[in-house]
Amino acid sequence: MKRFAELYAELDETTKTGEKVDALAAYFSAAPPEDAAWAVHFLSGRRPKRLIAARKLAAWAMEAADVPEWLFDECYDSVGDLAETISLLLPDSGASSDLPLRHWVEERLLPLRGEDEAAQRGEVQRAWSELDGPQAYVWNKLITGSFRVGVSQSLVVRALSRVSGVDESAVAHRLMGAWDPTPRFYLRLLAADTSDADLSRPYPFFLAYALEGELESLGDAREWQAEWKWDGIRSQVIRRRGATFIWSRGEELITERFPELAHAAALLPDGTVLDGEIMPWRDGPLPFAQLQRRIGRKTLGPKILAEVPVALLAYDLLETDGVDVREQPFAWRRARLEELVRATPSAGRILLSPAVHAEDWDGVLQAHRDARARAAEGLMLKRLDAPYGVGRRKGGWWKWKVEPFTLDAVLIYAQRGHGRRASLYTDYTFGVWKDGELVPFAKAYSGLTDAEIRKVDAFVRRNTLQRFGPVRTVKPELVFELAFEGIQRSPRHKSGVAVRFPRMLRWRTDKKPEDADSLETIVGMLEAEGR
Known part of the structure; x- marks a missing residue:
């Protein structure tokens, strides 16, 4: 667990592909197969579903850290990530676990699913007392089902290919489809004989x-x-x-x-x-x-x-x-x-x-x-x-x-992002005009620069009108040009339409909310498409 937590930190602290591959290769070169198999499992995007409700984890963390709910909420609001908030608030245990990753997954993590609440609480708090801060952070990420670290499966494949000498295409092929993170699977993943195509396994796309x-x-x-x-x-x-x-x-x-x-x-x-x-x-x-x-x-x-x-x-x-x-x-x-x-x-x-x-x-x-x-x-x-x-x-x-459809819409709701963006409001809902009111039209979270995201985040915090769980209603002042690939009528949406792959093209600081497009414009797009 100690080495895996160190790997997580190394991957999280760099955006350079070469450095990520170097860190992965170093880990896989030294890790025992029973640990490496689980590392491949998590790093390639597979993770257990949330094992314990967030509200329970928060309550147990407040108890372990002896902090009131209002303080926990303030910290969570600032940090934006539950796993990180808990790891930062927990008292320094003075401990550090040398037990293998396999132990923490197979003997401590997965059995939580079948336990009652009292047993879960005891096991989670015991784990916190045995782990240092970085280890507890990774453990919390696994419990909450939110393990993400900015590594694609292709980078994992490159690292495994470097360690084993097996061609990347063969490693990628073996990672396709269903497999269990066992030592046997990991050793097979690195095996020089590449004639082992599984009956059902597809080729890398x-x-x-x-x-x-x-x-x-x-x-x-x-x-x-x-x-x-x-x-x-x-x-x-x-x-x-x-x-x-x-x-x-x-x-x-x-x-x-x-x-x-x-x-x-x-x-x-x-x-x-x-x-x-x-x-x-x-x-x-x-x-x-x-x-x-x-x-x-x-x-x-x-x-x-x-x-x-x-x-x-x-x-x-x-x-x-x-x-x-x-x-x-x-x-x-x-x-x-x-x-x-x-x-x-x-x-x-x-x-x-x-x-x-x-x-x-x-x-x-x-x-x-x-x-x-x-x-x-x-x-x-x-x-x-x-x-x-x-x-x-x-x-x-x-x-x-083909060139995408575009229109101008107003930011009306916002919520925090994930991973590196967990402390920022980066996921937005946009509205268009209908009978003098803004109706939700599309959600988007990509297209802005880091500097623009920070400015929008500051605006959201200053101009929140209401809160609904993680969602904030904001003053309808910011206008953005949205792009999307397709458009279709949809009775499930309040606007009556659904779009494909919406994203932000640019922040229209030159426009006022009343300059945004209307639902009538969108209906016109539909009619032009013959739908």
Whole structure:
């Protein structure tokens, strides 16, 4: 636990990628497998759900620190993070634990779930008395289910690759899908023999950067293929040894969520892996909001399956006849994908994502202009000789999205952020005008500089009108230009509309609240889209 807490501090104190990888590699080089397995688990984004309610932890911390509720609340309001607030208020125990991370997770943390409140309280307070400040901070982060430290899985992969000498793609492959943080798994993760592909395990997804520069900078247009960029769920469909598995890019096994796709995939040849986009589809794409209707349901009855049919828009072939073909040129993979889709009687559930037929960049530019009319987000540009890479890489694939919708809205609610932003008000709700009142329209938390965030935070603290739990209602004075990718009618929202990927483009200090847009403007956008 001591070394893991030190690692957490090292990672939290730097923003430099190289330093993070160095710290991770040093930890994994020295950590025993039983500790390293749990470290990989937590650092790659997997964490236990909140084991104990926040109000209980706060009450136990107040008791242990002998501080009144008002003082705890003031400290929490200043710090903004429960785990950190508790670790700062707890009296110095004078202790420091040399027990391994595995002990603290498997014997102290996870058993809390099955204990009654009295036993939980006793165990948590006992743990606080055995840990120093940094260790208690990490322990609190694990208990609250809020363990975040600014490390992506790709950095963990780089560190493990450095320690083991195994190629990054093999390490990334082994981390995909379901696994348990055991010593055996960790040793397998570092094993030199890379022929251990699990039956159900997907390949790491290849991701594209946004297009940089002009189209002509990519060279000859005949060396590229353009495709529509769809707004769905990026997925891999796997057919191996008579079984079907569907994985999302978020590493969720979603086979049961899409029974019609699983049924269609059963007709694929064994040893096939397709990469594509799950789309709500009825003779063409439906709005993403329709797909969300399915995603949010625990059970899928005949009614919702009929109302929101789906299809896989397949755009790459990663495995055929049980052979990994990711290193083959894209043109080779695409040709065989076309043959496979034509030969598979999938009842329209597995479709070939259509290519854009353009002889030159002018044709591609015209297709990009037409993308929104086709309910596409833009275009994907794929070099015909490019292999299928791992993670986000430049050069082989580029994404070229259409210009977003924009409008001006007023900040009306704010709440604190997470991680490094836990002490700042960075998550905002914006309103637009309707009949002389501001109605909530969208939430956004990205797009501002650090300096702007600090200014908005100060404004929120000075101009709070009401508090509702963590949310503050603020004076409607600040105007921001928002951007979003899509717009759809939604009876679940007070404004009657829902947007996709809202973010702040800029703080409109030149505008007054009455200059912000109205709901009527948004309805006009919907009508222009034919929705």
